[in-house]
Amino acid sequence: KAGVTQTPRYLIKTRGQQVTLSCSPISGHRSVSWYQQTPGQGLQFLFEYFSETQRNKGNFPGRFSGRQFSNSRSEMNVSTLELGDSALYLCASSQTGQADGYTFGSGTRLTVV
Amino acid sequence: QKEVEQDPGPLSVPEGAIVSLNCTYSNSAFQYFMWYRQYSRKGPELLMYTYSSGNKEDGRFTAQVDKSSKYISLFIRDSQPSDSATYLCAMTGNAGKSTFGDGTTLTVKP
Numbered sequence: 575k576a577g578v579t580q581t582p583r584y585l586i587k588t589r590g591q592q593v594t595l596s597c598s599p600i601s602g603h604r605s606v607s608w609y610q611q612t613p614g615q616g617l618q619f620l621f622e623y624f625s626e627t628q629r630n631k632g633n634f635p636g637r638f639s640g641r642q643f644s645n646s647r648s649e650m651n652v653s654t655l656e657l658g659d660s661a662l663y664l665c666a667s668s669q670t671g672q673a674d675g676y677t678f679g680s681g682t683r684l685t686v687v
Numbered sequence: 688q689k690e691v692e693q694d695p696g697p698l699s700v701p702e703g704a705i706v707s708l709n710c711t712y713s714n715s716a717f718q719y720f721m722w723y724r725q726y727s728r729k730g731p732e733l734l735m736y737t738y739s740s741g742n743k744e745d746g747r748f749t750a751q752v753d754k755s756s757k758y759i760s761l762f763i764r765d766s767q768p769s770d771s772a773t774y775l776c777a778m779t780g781n782a783g784k785s786t787f788g789d790g791t792t793l794t795v796k797p
Binding site: 578607609616617618619622630632664666676677678679680681 | 729732733775784790
């Protein structure tokens with residue numbers, strides 16, 4: 575079966591711009607989580623959506639937002655980009671959001687210049 | 688202080704060696720304990736998860752959890768060059784939100 579698909583794979587943006595990243599979960603998976611991965615901070619939880627509702631949120635500023643559609647596809651948006659937002663953004667999907675079922679995508683590499 | 692501390696590495700071992708990867712944690716609310724493997728330019732891949740204290744074995748991999756000491760380990764037996772990757776421990780007490788260690792990079796030399 576198809577895995578978790580993230581688009582685009584690579585992105586270069588200018589400071590101050592905004593960006594939208596997309597995640598298509600495995601068919602049937604209703605939970606989608608987003609993480610930011612950087613060399614200095616490791617993997618940091620951004621938020622989790624389950625059946626179109628945000629169920630958990632990490633400690634990121636309001637510039638980071640997300641949403642989930644009725645088909646479980648999810649998007650995350652970062653507004654007013656800063657240089658420090660350069661990172662690998664990963665999404666993971668699961669049927670229920672339990673620890674045993676998460677599958678990660680390959681991520682979107684965002685570079686802010 | 689971070690909620691999850693992982694032995695930093697990097698680790699370099701000869702093929703066939705037994706590898707031990709370790710994490711400690713401070714949050715007693717953590718209920719599920721996972722190990723992920725991440726290859727370069729890829730997302731993390733779930734290797735094992737455990738719920739209770741004790742050992743769980745899957746092929747060459749054994750996950751060990753000691754809740755009383757807040758300590759988890761992953762052992763890899765008969766390590767192979769294909770095991771070369773970054774290993775991440777992760778924990779969750781709340782469905783959908785996992786806290787990750789910083790990762791240990793392992794190199795297995797032929």
